[in-house]
Amino acid sequence: MKYLDEYRDEKIARGIVAELGRRATRPWVLMEICGGQTHTLMRYGIDEMLPAGIELVHGPGCPVCVTSLETIDKAIEIASRPDVTLISYGDMLRVPGSRTDLFHVKAQGGDVRVVYSPTEALKFARAHPARKVVFFAIGFETTAPANAMAVWQAKREGLGNFSMLASHVLVPPAIRALLGSRRNRVQGFIGPGHVCTVMGYREYEELIREFRVPIVVGGFEPLDLLEAILMLVKQLEEGRAEVENQYVRAASYEGNLLAQKVLREVFEVCDRKWRGIGGIRESGLNLREEYSAFDADRIFGTEGVAADEPAECISAEVLQGLKKPMDCSAFGTRCTPENPLGAPMVSSEGACAAYYRYRRHALTAKANR
Amino acid sequence: MRQETKLDIALNCPVPIAATESILLGHGSGGRMSAKLLREILLPALQNPVLDRLDDQAIVDVDGSRIAFTTDTFVVKPLFFPGGDIGTLAVNGTVNDLAMGGAKPLFLSLALILEEGLPFDTLRRVMESIRVASALAGVVVVTGDTKVVEKGNGDGLFVNTSGIGLVSSDVRLSADRARPGDLVLLSGTIGDHGITILSQREGLEFESAVHSDTAALHGLVADMLRASGAIRCLRDPTRGGLSSSLNEIAERSNVSIELQESAIPIRDEVQGACEMLGLDPLYVANEGKLVAVVEPAAEESILEAMRQHPLGRDARIIGTVTDSHRGMVTLRTRLGTSRIVDLLSGDQLPRIC
Numbered sequence: 001m002k003y004l005d006e007y008r009d010e011k012i013a014r015g016i017v018a019e020l021g022r023r024a025t026r027p028w029v030l031m032e033i034c035g036g037q038t039h040t041l042m043r044y045g046i047d048e049m050l051p052a053g054i055e056l057v058h059g060p061g062c063p064v065c066v067t068s069l070e071t072i073d074k075a076i077e078i079a080s081r082p083d084v085t086l087i088s089y090g091d092m093l094r095v096p097g098s099r100t101d102l103f104h105v106k107a108q109g110g111d112v113r114v115v116y117s118p119t120e121a122l123k124f125a126r127a128h129p130a131r132k133v134v135f136f137a138i139g140f141e142t143t144a145p146a147n148a149m150a151v152w153q154a155k156r157e158g159l160g161n162f163s164m165l166a167s168h169v170l171v172p173p174a175i176r177a178l179l180g181s182r183r184n185r186v187q188g189f190i191g192p193g194h195v196c197t198v199m200g201y202r203e204y205e206e207l208i209r210e211f212r213v214p215i216v217v218g219g220f221e222p223l224d225l226l227e228a229i230l231m232l233v234k235q236l237e238e239g240r241a242e243v244e245n246q247y248v249r250a251a252s253y254e255g256n257l258l259a260q261k262v263l264r265e266v267f268e269v270c271d272r273k274w275r276g277i278g279g280i281r282e283s284g285l286n287l288r289e290e291y292s293a294f295d296a297d298r299i300f301g302t303e304g305v306a307a308d309e310p311a312e313c314i315s316a317e318v319l320q321g322l323k324k325p326m327d328c329s330a331f332g333t334r335c336t337p338e339n340p341l342g343a344p345m346v347s348s349e350g351a352c353a354a355y356y357r358y359r360r361h362a363l364t365a366k367a368n369r
Numbered sequence: 370m371r372q373e374t375k376l377d378i379a380l381n382c383p384v385p386i387a388a389t390e391s392i393l394l395g396h397g398s399g400g401r402m403s404a405k406l407l408r409e410i411l412l413p414a415l416q417n418p419v420l421d422r423l424d425d426q427a428i429v430d431v432d433g434s435r436i437a438f439t440t441d442t443f444v445v446k447p448l449f450f451p452g453g454d455i456g457t458l459a460v461n462g463t464v465n466d467l468a469m470g471g472a473k474p475l476f477l478s479l480a481l482i483l484e485e486g487l488p489f490d491t492l493r494r495v496m497e498s499i500r501v502a503s504a505l506a507g508v509v510v511v512t513g514d515t516k517v518v519e520k521g522n523g524d525g526l527f528v529n530t531s532g533i534g535l536v537s538s539d540v541r542l543s544a545d546r547a548r549p550g551d552l553v554l555l556s557g558t559i560g561d562h563g564i565t566i567l568s569q570r571e572g573l574e575f576e577s578a579v580h581s582d583t584a585a586l587h588g589l590v591a592d593m594l595r596a597s598g599a600i601r602c603l604r605d606p607t608r609g610g611l612s613s614s615l616n617e618i619a620e621r622s623n624v625s626i627e628l629q630e631s632a633i634p635i636r637d638e639v640q641g642a643c644e645m646l647g648l649d650p651l652y653v654a655n656e657g658k659l660v661a662v663v664e665p666a667a668e669e670s671i672l673e674a675m676r677q678h679p680l681g682r683d684a685r686i687i688g689t690v691t692d693s694h695r696g697m698v699t700l701r702t703r704l705g706t707s708r709i710v711d712l713l714s715g716d717q718l719p720r721i722c
Contacts, residue, residue, distance in 0.1 A: 013704045
C-alpha cells in the first residue's frame, strides 16, 4: 500500500541495522515512550533485528494501561446508573477496575458504547436528550484536543446532557519521573511522535537540559523506529544529548498551535495517579473550573472514589524498563490478556500484551532447547 | 527530584477479575473466549464423536449416503450493507459451512426471529435477498419457522439457517489432517466483509469504497476437488478472520503454520481502514473466501483450478505447514522477522491512538 510499504521495506531496514552495528561500540539502553511504538516493535520483531548490545525497554506510554484504577472504578460506577450512557474508546472496556470491567457492566444492562471520536458522543447526546451521556476521555496529549473540542462545543450549544470523565496524562512529567528515579537505566528516549504532532517538541528541551539525555521524536512504522534508534545511538556515541526529530512528516518544533489553544482553553494541568507507577505531580489534565458543568466526576459525585492497587505484578519494573515482561513468573500463565494481572497486559499496546501476542513462540523455542 | 513519585518501590496492579459468571460479547467473537465457552459449558453436555470433530459441518452416514449437516445464526448490524444484507449472509454462510466439508449443498431451513415493530418493507427486502441468494447457490429452502419477540428483545431481525448436503465417498476434509510440508492456499483478499460492516456501524462510520465479499463457495470447492484429491482441509475464515481459522487447524492437527506476510492479499481500502482503527486484517471477518491446506506437489493444479473460478481469481500460496511451533501460527514479516499470529481473546477493539 502506497505511503505505508515504503516504511516497511526490508532492504532499507537491513541497511539501517547494519549501520547500527557499525556505529555502536558499546551497549546502550533505549526506551520507546509510546505504546503504539512498542506495538510496532513487537509486531515486526524489530528488537530481534537489532545488534546485540542495543536494548529496548518499553515505556509507560499506553494510555489505557496507565489509567488509574480509581478512574476505571469511577467510570464503572457512572456506567452502572440506569439513566447514563457511557461512551468510550474500544479498548477501555476491557480494563479491569477493582472489582469488574465495563464489559461486565454492559452485560449487566449498563448502556456502554464504543466510538472512535468524541464528536460521535456529542452526536449521540444531541439525539438522545433524555439520556445522560458521559464520554470517558483518557489518553495522552494526542487525544486531549479532540476531547477538549467536544466539551467546548457542548458548552457552546448548551448541551446539558453531555459530560466528560476526563483523565488525561502528559508525557514529559512521566519522562522526568523515570529519569529522576535512582534505579533509572535508560540512556536515550524515542519520543512520542503523535504527542509531538500536537504539542511540538519544544518542551523536551527542558528535560535534556536537566538530565542530559538524548531524545529523538520517532514515528510508528518500522523504518521510523529503526531510524530513530540509529539517531539515538549516533548521539550517544558522539556524546551529544539533543532533541532531534525523526518524525518530520508529522511532528514539528511548535506542534499544532490551534490544538494546543483548545486544549488550554478547556483543560488545566493537575496531579495524576498512574496505574502501575503511582502519583506524578502535574502529569495530568482536568477540566477547568469554567467547564465544571461538564465534569462527570462532579455531576455524579464520584470524586471520593478511591482504590488501592495491591502489589502483585511487576508492572512498575516493566514500565520503568527495569524488567522485561518475560521476567515475570506470572507472564503467560496466571497473567494473560483474558485475565490481566496488571496494567501492561491490559491493552494491545501494553508491553506485556505485546510480548504475549507476538513473541511467545520465542519463549517456547527457548524452553525447548 | 521534585516529584513525589513512588517509582522506587514496586507498587500497583489490579487483582484479576474472577472468572466471568455470565455471557459477555466476547464469547461470540470466535476467539479464545468462544472456544472456552464451547469447551466448558456446551460440549460437555453433548459429547459424541461427530460433534467432537468440531468442523464447520457434521458429516454423518445414513444408509450409505454421507450427509453433511450444519446450522448458523446471523445477528448482523446493520441489516443492510454494501454488497449484501442479513439474508444473503444467511444463505451463503450455511452453504459455505457445507462446502468446507466438500459437500454439495441441497436444502436449507430458515428460521426468523422478528422484533415487534420491524417494518414489512425490511422483511420483504431480506426475503428477496434470500430468494436470489438461494437460487444463485442452487439450494432450496424447504422448511422454516417464525417467532416474534417484544420490542427491545431483538435487534430487528435474527436469522437462522440450517443446511443439508451430500458428500461423495472419496472426499475427506477435516481440520485435523494438516501435515508438515503441506501448503496453505487462500482464495482472495481478506477483511472485506468485516471492514464493510465496521464502516457502517453507529459511532464508527467512515467512508469506504469496500463492500462485503459474501458469496457461496461450493462451486469453487467443487472445481478444486475435481482438480485434485490432495486437499487436506478447507475453512472459510468468517468471524475471527484468517487467523482464527488457521489457529484452529494448527491446534487440531498439532502442527505449526508459517505465513508470509507479503503473500497475503489485502485491498488498500481495507488496509487503510485497519491502519486507521488499529485493527489487524488477519482477524477481520470474511464471508466469501476460503483457505485450503493441500499436499505438496498438488498446489499447482489446485491453484490453477481456483484461478479459473471467478471467486478464486486472486488465489495464492500464503504459507506452509511446519512442525517448529506446534499448535501455533507464525508470520514471517515484511522485515524478515517472525512473530506469532495469536488467537484473540475476544473481539478486536479499535485502539485509542
